[in-house]
Amino acid sequence: MRVTWDGREVEARPGQTVAGVLIANGVRSWRTTRAEGRPRGLFCGIGVCFDCLVRVNGVPDVRACQRLVADGDDIRPQRGAELPS
Template identity: 40%
Template sequence: MFQRLDLREFDTSFTFAGRAIPAREGENLAAAILRADIKAFRSTPRSGAPRGPYCMMGVCFECLVTVDGEPNRQACLETVHGGMVVEPQAGAAEINR
């Protein structure tokens, strides 16, 4: 299980799949979700297999989530802001052009 080394209090929260997650403003979104003991951030489009962060540096795309209605966001590259709504994603969402 992931834990903070920094023991300062959380000052905000966001929701992931309807669950309130305590966090600190500006911290890494993927790390905050992992700390809440959530391992599946998305599912694969073909088999529905659960997927979670792998590289934590934006290379692998395993941590795709929908943030405030915007799909295909890499949780490892996002920072937490209070009140954000994060949803798991099924595969990669289509991009409307």
């Protein structure tokens, strides 16, 4: 399965979460906070903290720890608050 992270193709397998793919690829942070621009990544891992937000196929505010990857997903970092495209 092929997905892209920030425009670059990365390996992914069915059943992986977006967070699983990113961490397996050495990415630890994929979001910045709205107020202070601080880096964030996975924190609670089970969908309650909303810290691991990521942009998937143009839609921001997707929890990377909950979202299963699908073939062709375009995954991008989220900077602060974003609108869907």
